[in-house]
Amino acid sequence: MKRLMRLISHSGPYARRCIAMGLALALVAIACLGKLVAMQLVEGRATAQAATNARTSKVVLSASRGRILDANGTVLAQSVERYNIIGDPLSISTFKPVDCGSQEAKTLGYCHAVDGKPVGAAGAAAVARLLAPVLGLDRLELGAKLDGTSRYVVIKRDVTPETKRRIDDLHLAGVVYGELSSERVYADGTLMGSLLGGVDDAGVGVAGLEKVEDRTLTGTDGYMIYQRGNGGEVIPGTVTAQKDAVDGKDVTLTLDADVDWYVKKVLTDGVAKFGAKWAIAVVQDAATGEILALEDSDQIEAGSDQAKMTASRAVTQSFEPGSVGKVITMAGLLQTGARQASDQFTVPDRIDWHGQEFQDSSPHGAERWTLTGIVAHSSNVGMVMASENYTNDQRYEFLRKFGFGQPSALGLPGESQGVLCSPEQWDGRTKDTVLFGQGYSVNALQLTNAVATIANKGVRHDQSIVKSVTGANGKEESVLNTGATRVVDEAVAAQVLDAMEDVAESYKSTSSVPGYRIAAKSGTAQVAGPDGRLTSIVADYSAIIPADNPRFVITVAMQDPAGTYGGITSGSLVAQIGEFLMQKYQVPNSAPRKDAAPMTW
Structure with missing residues (x-):
């Protein structure tokens, strides 16, 4: 070090500047190396765990409500597959549609268009233009609903599997997705109307036989814990825990x-x-x-x-x-x-x-x-x-x-x-x-x-x-x-x-x-x-x-x-x-x- 200092003192101004800059860069390199070592050896496990936690989801596996049947096995009430369409406004705010004919479209294998024309917008406005026609919603009202920083907005409840497939074809994964739900449907309109009763939005029997037999008809939900990709999909091999749902029991009446x-x-x-x-x-x-x-x-x-x-x-x-x-x-x-x-x-x-x-x-x-x-x-x-x-x-x-x-x-x-x-x-x-x-x-x-x-x-x-x-x-x-x-x-x-x-x-x-x-x-x-x-x-x-x-x-x-x-x-x-x-x-x-x-x- 003394020799280095004597060298600097006997050097010219230009040389001294170069030597000083080299020393500064060396110090920065040493600091970065130290931080890298700390991250890899000291903080690595915690960082990896944090990333895993961020990707991990626990999803409820909904149990299906049991059916109500007449004495001959005719279905009087049953729950059918439906989906609640959910939006993630924070992710939607950064959404950019893929223009058809672009290199990105060729790479991804899909693009976004409205009636064969470019979407012409980004963010919530773009998602609304794509999604509103499929769900039969007003485009401007939907755009306003999706504009924000929340992570969860219910766009529409109880859509059919067919509608859910049409939404999937829009390629909005990561910003719009469907949550499995169910809808209670009844066979014959006014037949046994008040006697059968009905269920509330949570699927709980609140009137008639739906209420009387609610405990029997109600199943037990399960769950699945897994790591998700950017589009919300399950990363293969990452399911760490799972409990299957148990559907409710069917109730057969004496009524014909x-x-x-x-x-x-x-x-x-x-x-x-x-x-x-x-x-x-x-x-x-x-x-x-x-x-x-x-x-x-x-x-x-x-x-x-x-x-x-x-x-x-x-x-x-x-x-x-x-x-x-x-x-x-x-x-x-x-x-x-x-x-x-x-x-x-x-x-x-x-x-x-x-x-x-x-x-x-x-x-x-x-x-x-x-x-x-x-x-x-x-x-x-x-x-x-x-x-x-x-x-x-x-x-x-x-x-x-x-x-x-x-x-x-x-x-x-x-x-x-x-x-x-x-x-x-x-x-x-x-x-x-x-x-x-x-x-x-x-x-x-x-x-x-x-x-x-x-x-x-x-x-x-x-x-x-x-x-x-x-x-x-x-x-x-x-x-x-x-x-x-x-x-x-x-x-x-x-x-x-x-x-x-x-x-x-x-x-x-x-x-x-x-x-x-x-x-x-x-x-x-x-x-x-x-x-x-x-x-x-x-x-x-x-x-x-x-x-x-x-x-x-x-x-x-x-x-x-x-x-x-x-x-x-x-x-x-x-x-x-x-x-x-x-x-x-x-x-x-x-x-x-x-x-x-x-x-x-």
Whole structure:
């Protein structure tokens, strides 16, 4: 070093400058070498890790929501493949289209053009010009949306795979990409609309059966961790962790879409024919409690906002059953031994009973009717007279045993359990009006199951609307409700069924099914109108078909139909549904009726 300094001191000015510059460059080289050594040997591992972290992505592998199917395997609701189109505005800001005919286009094997002409812009404007026509969006609005420094903007949700492929053909990888999503679609528009309900934007069931079965239908998402290239693609061999998604289970209903479709048509036509405000219907398997159809006349599409906010009227609507309630009273009278079906009464058309006046629906003279005849002729006066020794507690007990005043086993959203007050709350009139279906309210499901109890020889089954669930492994598991309770003896049920067959014969001109015996009961009850007063009526009709070998129970109820009486209005719709069922399921014709109980004496 001393020798170097002596050399510099004895050198000329030019030489000294050269030597000084050389020393400076040497020092810079030494510093760079030191930094390189530090980066390679000291910081290399951390730098490499940082680069790896920047390239690493964790992608959610979305599970598909299970399907909802009818009893025959017809798909009623399913999730289909869709994509959310995502933009990266920060990357878009540096996007430059590749001009067709350029050397770059030849090298890359693609170029960008709009209607065969150069894009004529860069950045967000260029991407918008290319993308807007494919997505059907406004070019200027899309350009404004993509102009920014964020890394994630949803351009459009739920585009089809076909549209996604068209976007891929635009060669916008790295600035625009598609995230796998799904869309819930429903098969038949307004068929079972509110009953099926719908899902929210996150795919969660929020109404109807979609809500009831949400946990079953919802799958478990998986994930994949990998390193991505500049275009967002997976770098081969870099997947470090992966967990497969598990799709939700399929739910198979007891509902038959063919039957439900026909019921919907009958209700819609019936409302138009009779000028009714609405109509509802239930079709139930008499022996198992399975619901084959549950419909109303409302025109609400499954999955729509209205379906998400409105529960099915067939589930929510409650009404007084009217004279259908006499079926319950007769069953209770016979089961307790308070009366026999052959007991004889002289029945006027009106009566003063313990300070309360009761009357029948139409004037008649003093009729000599048995208890069977009282039910067959639907006499309010006769029911009051026959129930003199039928206590209030017994009246309440059998209404409860037949399922009134309590929810069904279905657990459907918005389901009304009706109103049935305890005997202690009955006034001097209500204690007798409950004998003929007034003073309490029911829904159509409850009423149908009560009549099905008679059809099923006195045993009330828990109703079912979900038949089975099937996992991704294909294993099917039955989830039918199997609870059953004997309500009345088989002999009692047979005598009530006999009286109901007399009722059906009285409506033979309007509500019959050729070749088949029917057991039924009609009802007509006042309900509150828009002004809150009892200015409206509900006409209902519940029938067992065939009466000699019960297969189905059908209930129809309408509000304010022209024609008023349930046997004439709702009964005619029941007959149409019954005829369809007999044909569809190829039910053998009924045997001739024998040994009908006497109605008069």
